[in-house]
Each structure stands twice: as structure tokens, then as C-alpha cells.
Amino acid sequence: xxxxxxxxxxxxxxxxxxxxxxxxxxxxxxxxxxxxxxxxxxxxxxxxxxxxxxxxxxxxxxxxxxxxxxxxxxxxxxxxxxxxxxxxxxxxxxxxxxxxxxxxxxxxxxxxxxxxxxxxxxxxxxxxxxxxxxxxxxxxxxxxxxxxxxxxxxxxxxxxxxxxxxxxxxxxxxxxxxxxxxxxxxxxxxxxxxxxxxxxxxxxxxxxxxxxxxxxxxxxxxxxxxxxxxxxxxxxxxxxxxxxxxxxxxxxxxxxxxxxxxxxxxxxxxxxxxxxxxxxxxxxxxxxxx
Amino acid sequence: xxxxxxxxxxxxxxxxxxxxxxxxxxxxxxxxxxxxxxxxxxxxxxxxxxxxxxxxxxxxxxxxxxxxxxxxxxxxxxxxxxxxxxxxxxxxxxxxxxxxxxxxxxxxxxxxxxxxxxxxxxxxxxxxxxxxxxxxxxxxxxxxxxxxxxxxxxxxxxxxxxxxxxxxxxxxxxxxxxxxxxxxxxxxxxxxxxxxxxxxxxxxxxxxxxxxxxxxxxxxxxxxxxxxxxxxxxxxxxxxxxxxxxxxxxxxxxxxxxxxxxxxxxxxxxxxxxxxxxxxxxxxxxxxxx
Numbered sequence: 001x002x003x004x005x006x007x008x009x010x011x012x013x014x015x016x017x018x019x020x021x022x023x024x025x026x027x028x029x030x031x032x033x034x035x036x037x038x039x040x041x042x043x044x045x046x047x048x049x050x051x052x053x054x055x056x057x058x059x060x061x062x063x064x065x066x067x068x069x070x071x072x073x074x075x076x077x078x079x080x081x082x083x084x085x086x087x088x089x090x091x092x093x094x095x096x097x098x099x100x101x102x103x104x105x106x107x108x109x110x111x112x113x114x115x116x117x118x119x120x121x122x123x124x125x126x127x128x129x130x131x132x133x134x135x136x137x138x139x140x141x142x143x144x145x146x147x148x149x150x151x152x153x154x155x156x157x158x159x160x161x162x163x164x165x166x167x168x169x170x171x172x173x174x175x176x177x178x179x180x181x182x183x184x185x186x187x188x189x190x191x192x193x194x195x196x197x198x199x200x201x202x203x204x205x206x207x208x209x210x211x212x213x214x215x216x217x218x219x220x221x222x223x224x225x226x227x228x229x230x231x232x233x234x235x236x237x238x239x240x241x242x243x244x245x246x247x248x249x250x251x252x253x254x255x256x257x258x259x260x261x262x263x264x265x266x267x268x269x270x271x272x273x274x275x276x277x278x279x280x281x282x283x284x285x286x287x288x289x290x
Numbered sequence: 291x292x293x294x295x296x297x298x299x300x301x302x303x304x305x306x307x308x309x310x311x312x313x314x315x316x317x318x319x320x321x322x323x324x325x326x327x328x329x330x331x332x333x334x335x336x337x338x339x340x341x342x343x344x345x346x347x348x349x350x351x352x353x354x355x356x357x358x359x360x361x362x363x364x365x366x367x368x369x370x371x372x373x374x375x376x377x378x379x380x381x382x383x384x385x386x387x388x389x390x391x392x393x394x395x396x397x398x399x400x401x402x403x404x405x406x407x408x409x410x411x412x413x414x415x416x417x418x419x420x421x422x423x424x425x426x427x428x429x430x431x432x433x434x435x436x437x438x439x440x441x442x443x444x445x446x447x448x449x450x451x452x453x454x455x456x457x458x459x460x461x462x463x464x465x466x467x468x469x470x471x472x473x474x475x476x477x478x479x480x481x482x483x484x485x486x487x488x489x490x491x492x493x494x495x496x497x498x499x500x501x502x503x504x505x506x507x508x509x510x511x512x513x514x515x516x517x518x519x520x521x522x523x524x525x526x527x528x529x530x531x532x533x534x535x536x537x538x539x540x541x542x543x544x545x546x547x548x549x550x551x552x553x554x555x556x557x558x559x560x561x562x563x564x565x566x567x568x569x570x571x572x573x574x575x576x577x578x579x580x
Binding site: 022023025058061063097101157158160 | 318321343353380384386391414446452453454455456457458
């Protein structure tokens with residue numbers, strides 16, 4: 001088992017005034033966090049793509065590359081890359097470059113996008129939500145499999161015997177399928193033989209057990225080798241020596257995020273009551289001592 | 291005056307077999323070169339976007355970010371970003387992230403593309419060569435000027451009051467216009483008030499003096515402040531203590547590059563004779579002692 005952390009490069013708030021800090025500080029804080037995670041021996045650090053002032057990690061591979069030069073062992077990944085609204089060629093180029101610069105520590109977790117702010121920003125329609133993802137994942141896997149690449153699709157110009165460079169240090173980049181819990185995504189990861197990463201930002205962890213079972217069954221039916229069938233789970237986490245202080249921090253965190261991304265997220269959208277009462281009981285968070 | 295170096299992350303050849311090395315090694319060699327340039331006190335390092343196995347620096351901001359963490363003073367730029375075939379939003383996000391991670395040392399040099407391999411790779415037509423560039427440069431400058439951004443154009447989906455994050459550490463990113471010597475580009479940089487960077491990879495340096503004059507005149511006619519009127523020149527360079535060894539290295543370099551990018555470049559295209567004789571007399575290279 002591997003243990004790691006992911007971050008959306010959250011911009012910090014001043015604890016007195018509540019004012020948001022700078023997005024540039026958030027980039028530097030995140031690099032420092034990755035270096036610390038490496039120093040204390042965690043296995044993995046993931047940076048999640050978002051495009052809001054509060055969560056400005058829009059260029060994850062750039063952040064991870066800055067950390068690559070000052071870390072030794074930790075794996076550096078996206079959590080997630082919103083593949084549906086990006087170009088698989090550019091994504092591959094960036095992560096292959098990261099892989100070279102980290103001596104083979106890069107990973108991609110490719111998601112459809114549970115936040116949808118990147119769709120209008122890059123001119124995509126939510127009507128194509130799944131088709132965009134399926135097609136772009138197909139291209140990303142093809143680039144990873146061999147070069148040069150010939151490929152045709154609806155949502156990206158065709159490639160005709162095109163080299164995509166640089167090539168990664170690892171023979172193939174590890175590519176995970178990231179999902180918020182849609183059953184179809186679990187089946188897709190299974191039959192494609194991809195490791196799966198469940199981003200449990202809403203709902204209890206136990207709700208994901210049948211999905212992981214669905215994933216494993218699909219993979220076995222597709223004849224995928226056992227070694228390639230891998231499951232990752234991620235939840236918000238609160239770590240602290242003092243249990244009471246830790247619980248206060250959980251509550252304060254829910255208060256602070258009210259009005260930002262929790263309010264509009266798909267997790268709570270169907271419930272009209274105030275955020276704490278409507279989300280807290282359904283909210284999965286890892287709590288414990290260091 | 292500032293002094294710097296640019297690189298296309300050239301993949302090294304084995305001096306005996308002539309075999310090309312790995313693109314991943316080229317990424318790491320380039321980071322080492324940037325760190326050395328910083329250590330010896332150069333002012334600037336530029337990474338040029340290309341998409342060939344021999345020149346695999348396709349994700350410049352990722353390479354530069356890895357160097358940002360191990361350098362102190364050197365400015366880190368693109369030389370050039372092929373803006374015509376990229377998305378100004380993504381380019382800005384990457385370089386603003388780099389700017390944060392380097393504490394304000396990032397620059398963009400935006401070019402139309404003197405090599406054209408990125409046009410088929412990203413599905414653009416050379417028929418739109420100049421219109422693509424004009425439109426995307428307009429958007430890039432608008433993002434740099436203020437946020438949120440509202441923008442409409444032909445070659446990129448519109449933006450409606452969209453934030454582009456993160457914001458750079460510098461109030462505005464320095465954006466240079468990169469050109470191979472087209473008079474119209476010099477005038478464009480002048481009237482837009484952008485600093486200009488001449489990439490002199492073919493032709494003698496003196497041929498560029500009238501272009502710089504054209505640039506300065508256009509800028510003054512547009513009322514651009516003198517402080518913003520800046521000219522950069524870049525040529526291949528050969529530095530060594532021993533003059534004879536240095537000249538041998540110039541000739542060997544021309545031999546080696548025969549069959550790769552020099553052969554097909556626009557500099558020599560009209561001339562049918564073998565590469566050394568057809569290019570050497572017209573070829574500008576900086577030669578000198580360290």
C-alpha cells in the first residue's frame with residue numbers, strides 16, 4: 001500500500017480578516033508541502049487541476065516539475081488532470097517532461113472533471129461530457145503505448161504518424177482513471193486495464209466498495225493481469241495530535257468552504273439546508289494522529 | 291545590457307556512433323545547463339518550443355519550473371513559445387505559475403513559429419499563419435493586462451468574464467515578440483509597445499539593423515515610452531579558449547545538423563548546394579573566448 005496527499009493549491013485566508021491571499025503564494029506553499037511530504041517519506045503527492053481564484057492549480061505539471069528538483073523519492077501526479085477539456089498531446093508532453101526531470105516519478109490521473117469550470121474556459125460543451133473523455137483517454141493511452149501516433153477522432157484534430165516528444169523516463173507513464181463514483185467510470189477503468197482512483201469528496205467511503213468490486217470484475221472479465229488491477233481512494237483529511245482541536249478544525253473548514261466550492265458541488269446540490277448540516281453527515285474525511 | 295543563452299534542448303549524439311541519445315536525458319541536461327548559467331551569472335535562459343525527436347523541448351514552462359527551484363537570479367523565458375498553435379490561456383497559466391515559483395523571473399517570448407511542425411500536430415492551417423498569431427497575441431496581452439477577461443475571436447473559443455489563474459508574482463508578465471526577421475513583425479512589436487527579440491539563425495546580424503530601426507520608429511510613432519522599447523538579438527554561439535578548436539566545432543556542428551533542422555529551414559531552402567557551402571557564409575554565429 002502507498003500513502004500520499006493531494007492538493008488543489010488552496011489559496012490561504014488570513015485567519016483574522018478572512019481575506020484571500022495571493023495565488024502566487026499558493027504555488028510556493030504547495031511546492032513547500034510537496035518537499036515536506038517527500039522528506040517525511042510519503043509515497044505520493046497529487047496536484048488537482050482547477051481554474052478558480054481559490055484553487056488556482058491550473059498548470060499542475062509546472063508545479064510538480066518545480067518540486068521534482070528538490071525531492072528524491074516521492075511520486076508526482078495529477079489528481080486529477082481534467083482530460084476532457086485539454087489536449088492529450090500537450091498533457092502527455094508535460095508529464096513526460098516531468099517524468100524525465102523527476103527520474104521516472106511522474107503519474108497522470110485523468111478525470112472527466114467533477115468541477116466543470118474548465119468547460120466554458122476552453123470552449124467545450126457539457127453535452128459532450130462523456131464522449132470528450134472517452135475519445136481523449138483513447139488518444140492519451142495510444143500516445144503512451146507507442147510512437148509515432150496515427151489517430152482520428154471528433155474532438156481533436158487527427159494525428160498522422162506524429163511523434164509526441166519528449167518520451168518519458170519510464171517506458172510508459174502510469175495513467176490512472178480518476179472518478180468521483182460514477183459506475184460507468186469504474187467499468188471503463190476495468191475493461192481498459194487502468195488503475196482506478198476514487199476521489200471521495202462526498203459520501204461515505206463504504207459507498208465506494210461496490211464500485212471497486214464492479215471495477216475489479218470488469219477488469220477480470222477483460223482478462224487484465226492482476227498486477228494491473230489497482231485501487232486508490234482519496235478523502236479530505238484532518239491530522240492532529242489533539243482530537244478536540246482536530247474536530248474544531250473539521251467544522252471550521254466546512255464553515256470556511258461554505259460559499260466556495262462545496263456549496264455548488266454535485267455532492268450537496270440536491271439538498272436545500274445550510275451547508276454544515278447538509279454536508280457534514282454525508283462527508284467522508286480521514287481523521288487521525290500523525 | 292543583459293546576456294543570456296537559449297536552447298532547444300538538443301538531444302545529444304554519441305560522438306563515436308552518431309546515435310541520438312534519449313529525450314529524457316536532454317531534459318535533464320538542459321536543467322543542468324540552466325543551473326550552471328545561473329551560477330556563472332548570466333542574466334537570462336530561454337527554452338525554445340519544438341516538437342521533434344532531436345529538439346524535444348515541447349513543454350518549456352515545465353523545464354523552466356524544474357530549474358526555478360535550483361536557481362536564484364537568472365530570468366527564465368521561452369525562446370520562443372509558438373503562440374499561433376497554442377492556447378493563450380494555457381500559456382499564461384503555465385508562465386504565471388512559473389513566475390510564482392521563480393519569485394518573479396518568468397518571461398514569455400511569443401512567436402508565430404519559424405519551424406512549422408506544430409501546425410499539423412495541433413491541427414492548425416498555415417493559411418491562417420498571421421491571423422492566428424495576431425489574434426492569440428491580442429488575447430495573451432489582454433489576460434496579462436487585467437482579469438477577469440472578456441474576449442471574442444475566430445480561432446479560440448470566447449471568454450466571458452473569465453478568471454485566468456494563477457496570477458503572476460510580477461504585476462504583469464514580461465511578454466516579448468519573437469521574430470526571425472519579417473518586417474511586419476518588427477512594426478507589430480513597435481505599435482503594440484512590446485520588446486522585440488530577433489532570432490538570428492540565418493543571415494548576418496547586420497541585416498537586422500534596419501529592422502530594429504523600423505521597430506523603434508513604429509514604437510515612437512505609436513507613442514510608446516522609451517523605457518518599453520527594447521531589442522534582443524540571439525544567434526548560435528561557439529565559445530572556447532582555443533580559436534582553432536572553436537572553428538572546428540563550428541564546422542562539425544554544421545556537418546552534424548545536416549539532415550536535421552538546418553536542411554529544411556527557411557534560411558537555406560532556396561539553395562540547392564550541400565549544407566555547409568550553402569549555409570556557412572550566410573550564417574551568423576557568435577564566436578569568442580569565455
